[in-house]
Amino acid sequence: MKRKILVGNWKMNKTIAETIDFVNKVNEKALKVREEELIVGIAPSFLCLPVLRKLANGIVCFAQNVHFADNGAYTGEISPLMLQEIGVNASLVGHSERRQYFNETNETCNKKLKTLEKYNFNGLYCVGETLKEYEEGLTKEVIKKQVLEGIEGLSVEYISRLTIAYEPVWSIGTGKNASKEIASEICWYISEVISEKYGKEVGDLVYVLYGGSVKPENIKDYVNDSNIDGALVGGASLKAESFLQMIDNLLE
């Protein structure tokens, strides 16, 4: 059986002091639930990564973004080499806010995932359709394109250990979570798209998470579904109490 995964994406929230406070409240539990096959991760800002990495031995540290080059004239960017130096070896790629506000495309996501493979980082690749695409019935078409273009050229071994998060853009930060049925179908579809191209064994190994207005009250509905391996959570991951509640509800 696959382990379950719960990752909190803090976006541009929390100072170093707030990060330390969160870790003090959550780390022990995060360490303990590993025995129950739940992996807990947090993606803080770059500034908070070193302190999280240092203090939180029960929490997997994710960067929210990474550049595809090793170094160079890319003002404001961070490369995997820099992350590696502080002991971070996992990153989100292609979050819808990166796609929307920072012009990330499937092509740049693909470059980033290739760099993550080169540095042996764990990748959490985000995909999801906009409200307009959803209303026009284009969800599967969009998801298929994002998935296949994003992972193009990666080795089958690397694809097998990838995590993909289905996050419909219309459900992120809106309180309008996708129904369990939609989330289940699209998470299943993501595995199916990978199985079709790379073989069922690979499709079965890829982890597929749901994200979009997940909170303590609804997390269980998603994570109990056999097509969904866990959750990527924004708003509800910011308060330690709500994060701990999600861990409890998920394992209940």
Ligand code: PGA
């Ligand atoms: P939300 O964000 O849980 O606040 O909807 C999810 C995400 O952006 O990953």
